[in-house]
Structure formats: C-alpha cells, structure tokens
Amino acid sequence: MADIAIRVEGLGKQYRIGGTKTKYKTLRSSITSSVLTPARRLKRLLSGDATGAMEMDETFWAIQDVSFDVKQGEVVGIIGHNGAGKSTLLKILSRITIPTKGYADVYGRIGALLEVGTGFHPELTGRENIYLNGAILGMTRNEITRKLDEIIAFAEIEQFINTPVKFYSSGMGLRLGFAVAAHLEPEILVVDEVLAVGDAAFQKKCLGKMGEVSKEGRTILFVSHNMAAVAALCTRGVLLSRGHIVKDGPVNDIITHYMEMGASKVSIPLTERTDRRGNGRFRFTNVTFLNLAGDMTSSGVSGRPLTIVMDYESANGKTARDVDAFIAFYGSFGELLFAPHVRLTHGAFEEIPPKGQMVCHIPKLPLTPGSYRFSVEMGIAPDYLIDSIEDAGVLFVEPGDFYGTGNLPLQQHMKALMVDHRWELRSAENPVISKEIAFEK
Numbered sequence: 001m002a003d004i005a006i007r008v009e010g011l012g013k014q015y016r017i018g019g020t021k022t023k024y025k026t027l028r029s030s031i032t033s034s035v036l037t038p039a040r041r042l043k044r045l046l047s048g049d050a051t052g053a054m055e056m057d058e059t060f061w062a063i064q065d066v067s068f069d070v071k072q073g074e075v076v077g078i079i080g081h082n083g084a085g086k087s088t089l090l091k092i093l094s095r096i097t098i099p100t101k102g103y104a105d106v107y108g109r110i111g112a113l114l115e116v117g118t119g120f121h122p123e124l125t126g127r128e129n130i131y132l133n134g135a136i137l138g139m140t141r142n143e144i145t146r147k148l149d150e151i152i153a154f155a156e157i158e159q160f161i162n163t164p165v166k167f168y169s170s171g172m173g174l175r176l177g178f179a180v181a182a183h184l185e186p187e188i189l190v191v192d193e194v195l196a197v198g199d200a201a202f203q204k205k206c207l208g209k210m211g212e213v214s215k216e217g218r219t220i221l222f223v224s225h226n227m228a229a230v231a232a233l234c235t236r237g238v239l240l241s242r243g244h245i246v247k248d249g250p251v252n253d254i255i256t257h258y259m260e261m262g263a264s265k266v267s268i269p270l271t272e273r274t275d276r277r278g279n280g281r282f283r284f285t286n287v288t289f290l291n292l293a294g295d296m297t298s299s300g301v302s303g304r305p306l307t308i309v310m311d312y313e314s315a316n317g318k319t320a321r322d323v324d325a326f327i328a329f330y331g332s333f334g335e336l337l338f339a340p341h342v343r344l345t346h347g348a349f350e351e352i353p354p355k356g357q358m359v360c361h362i363p364k365l366p367l368t369p370g371s372y373r374f375s376v377e378m379g380i381a382p383d384y385l386i387d388s389i390e391d392a393g394v395l396f397v398e399p400g401d402f403y404g405t406g407n408l409p410l411q412q413h414m415k416a417l418m419v420d421h422r423w424e425l426r427s428a429e430n431p432v433i434s435k436e437i438a439f440e441k
Contacts, residue, residue, distance in 0.1 A: 005188055005219040006070040010102035013062045013088050062088040063243040075220045077234035077251055079258050084240040086223045090190050108187030113177050122166035126176050133180045147183050155179040182209050188219045227255050227334035278387040284376050286311040287393050303402030306362045314354035324348045325358050325378040366417045367397045
C-alpha cells in the first residue's frame with residue numbers, strides 16, 4: 001500500500017440525459033397534475049405501456065466498473081476515442097465530480113489541468129490565482145512565493161500577470177494553468193487533452209516539463225490523442241472504450257491495440273457511425289477521393305493531384321451559414337500530419353444547402369507511400385460543433401515522383417511530409433546575399 005499513489009475500485013459514473021424540461025408550474029396546475037397523473041399512468045398501463053418509459057429520463061454510464069492501481073512515480077497514459085470516459089475518470093480522481101458507485105483513493109496532493117481555466121477565479125488576477133491554487137494544494141504562502149517567478153516565466157505572460165484572468169485568451173489561460181499545475185509540486189499531476197489548445201512550441205515545452213516532473217519521481221496521468229507524445233512520455237497505458245477498461249499494460253502494446261481499434265472502425269459507413277460528436281444539424285454521409293482524371297479512387301499518388309469529396313446532408317432540410325470544415329490526416333502513431341481547412345484558403349462557406357458536397361483540391365499530395373487514417377469535422381466558429389468523426393476512413397498513398405527527379409525519400413524519412421524546395425551550391429567567393437534570394441511565384 002505504501003507505494004500506491006492511486007487506487008480505483010469498481011468506479012462508475014452515471015449521468016441523466018435527455019430529461020424533459022418542465023415549464024414553471026402554478027399551484028393550480030400542480031394540484032391538477034397530482035390528481036390526473038395517476039389516472040394517466042393507469043390508462044397507459046391498461047393500453048400495454050407498462051414500462052412508463054416516457055416519463056423516465058435516459059441514463060448514461062460515462063464509466064463503469066473501472067478498477068486499476070497506479071504506483072508512485074508511474075507515468076500512465078489514459079487513451080481512448082472520444083466518449084470513452086477519459087475526462088470523466090480524471091474529474092473523479094481530481095475530486096471535481098463524485099462517482100455513482102465504487103471509489104477512488106488518491107494518496108498525495110493532486111494537481112489537475114483538465115480544462116482551460118479550471119480552478120481559476122475570473123475576477124482575480126493571474127498572480128492571485130497562483131496563490132489561490134497553491135493554497136488549494138495545501139502549500140504555504142512562502143512555498144508559493146519561492147515558485148512564483150518560475151511559474152510566471154514558464155507561462156510567458158509577465159505583462160498580464162496582474163490582469164484579471166477573465167480577460168485572458170484561452171491560450172494565456174492554458175499557459176498559466178499548466179505552469180501552476182506543474183510547478184507547485186503536487187505528488188500527482190493529472191493532465192487532460194487541453195495541451196492540444198496550445199501552439200506547437202508550447203506543447204513541446206509542456207511535454208519537456210512533464211518529462212522533468214516524471215524524473216523527480218512524481219506520478220503523472222496523461223490523456224492525449226497524440227500517440228507519439230504518449231509513447232515518448234509514458235511507460236504504461238490504460239485503454240478505455242465505452243466507459244470500460246479494454247486493456248492495461250506496457251504503453252507500446254496499448255497504443256498498438258488502440259490503433260487497431262481505430263482501423264476496425266473505418267470499414268463502417270459514415271451513415272452508420274454512432275461515435276460522432278456535434279449537434280447533428282448536418283452529418284457527413286461519405287468521403288471519396290478522385291484522381292486527376294476525375295475517377296473515384298481509394299489511393300492517392302505522392303506528388304499528384306487529389307480531390308477530396310465530402311458528402312453531407314441536413315437533418316432538418318434547412319441551410320446553414322458561415323460553416324467551416326476540415327479533413328485531417330494522421331500518421332501511424334496518431335500524430336497530425338496536415339489538415340486542409342476551409343477557413344484557411346477560402347474563408348467559411350457563407351451558406352451551405354441542405355444537401356451537397358464540400359470539395360477540396362490538393363494540387364500535389366505531400367504524403368509519402370503508406371496508409372493514413374483521416375478524420376472529418378464541420379462547425380460554425382468559434383465553438384459550434386456540427387459533426388465530427390474520428391477515423392472516418394483510410395487513404396492509401398502510392399509512390400510517385402514528387403520532385404520530378406525519379407528519386408524517392410530515404411527510408412528513414414518515409415513518414416515525413418514532402419514539400420517543394422530547391423538547392424544550389426555556392427562557393428565561398430560567391431556567397432548568398434539576402435537580397436539576391438528570390439522565389440518563383
């Protein structure tokens with residue numbers, strides 16, 4: 001027991017969803033309802049509706065019968081597809097929500113970064129929130145003061161440290177939140193997918209800091225869809241699916257199993273996928289690829305044109321305005337490679353009809369030979385998600401003469417993206433002068 005940091009036994013969390021909203025009731029309507037309701041129930045019972053399901057709220061188990069131990073100093077990756085129960089598990093461990101059944105014992109101070117701004121008081125400044133979070137962790141004011149400069153420097157928000165956090169952007173809140181969680185020396189550090197909000201440089205900085213924390217012997221629970229980051233940071237993995245633990249073991253084995261699960265989903269037609277996110281106002285129904293001749297294909301060719309056709313339809317037969325969309329391609333470890341995005345080159349679609357196609361033209365496919373899973377998403381900026389499907393399909397890429405030289409990338413570079421570039425050789429007597437550098441338009 002002495003070396004256990006977290007013990008979870010039979011943990012379950014049930015939510016009530018889909019409950020009917022009731023209007024404000026007067027005393028008269030309440031008395032009338034109390035008199036008539038039993039008669040209505042009896043009538044339904046006699047008519048064969050014995051379950052009374054119409055009056056019941058639907059319940060949903062976010063996690064169920066979850067049991068595992070985490071030893072002190074372990075770095076554990078919690079992975080799984082959207083809706084698997086990862087965030088719910090971390091919220092229970094962080095004492096943000098209580099379980100419906102089972103228990104979770106945490107031995108030590110826990111620092112959690114689950115959502116941007118979690119634990120921050122919007123009216124307090126960044127500096128005041130650092131002291132507030134430290135106090136919640138049980139630290140003295142002197143302990144927090146010793147770490148204060150280091151936290152502010154890491155967050156890179158010195159100019160705004162005395163500004164109320166309600167005026168912070170999501171990126172600023174993320175920087176400060178992670179800096180506080182990582183530097184106030186909790187015995188257990190819990191980090192959810194929020195690192196995806198930050199820019200690439202900050203993500204790298206955070207991963208480096210978590211690596212340092214793990215070497216100090218502190219326990220880390222890390223949730224991410226970036227399998228490369230999970231593999232680099234964690235030694236053990238716990239795979240969740242539909243609220244249950246599917247597999248628990250060495251991180252590379254867990255990642256392999258997770259990727260195989262994703263591969264099995266891509267054979268399901270998009271119209272039958274039930275693991276999608278969004279409000280369902282519009283739904284993707286199919287994704288197809290066309291070659292240069294306009295023929296449908298399952299394979300692209302490196303360096304050749306590829307057209308992506310994303311079919312969609314409305315759930316209510318209405319149009320929508322200012323719709324954004326993208327398709328994202330991922331490598332073998334789930335790392336994002338590139339994501340053609342409507343907003344970047346076109347601006348959001350001003351209005352889309354109830355049924356149609358979003359078409360993306362890629363003049364020169366930058367992927368090296370191999371197979372690449374892709375996800376699709378549409379929404380209305382900034383946070384109105386309409387439809388999102390992970391592992392929506394697979395694109396196979398065949399070798400092609402991307403550079404027009406007949407040469408392919410080296411074997412160790414076969415998973416890297418290819419980009420147009422050119423080389424030249426200059427002697428020391430004729431060096432490159434900056435104003436001479438020119439690029440073809």
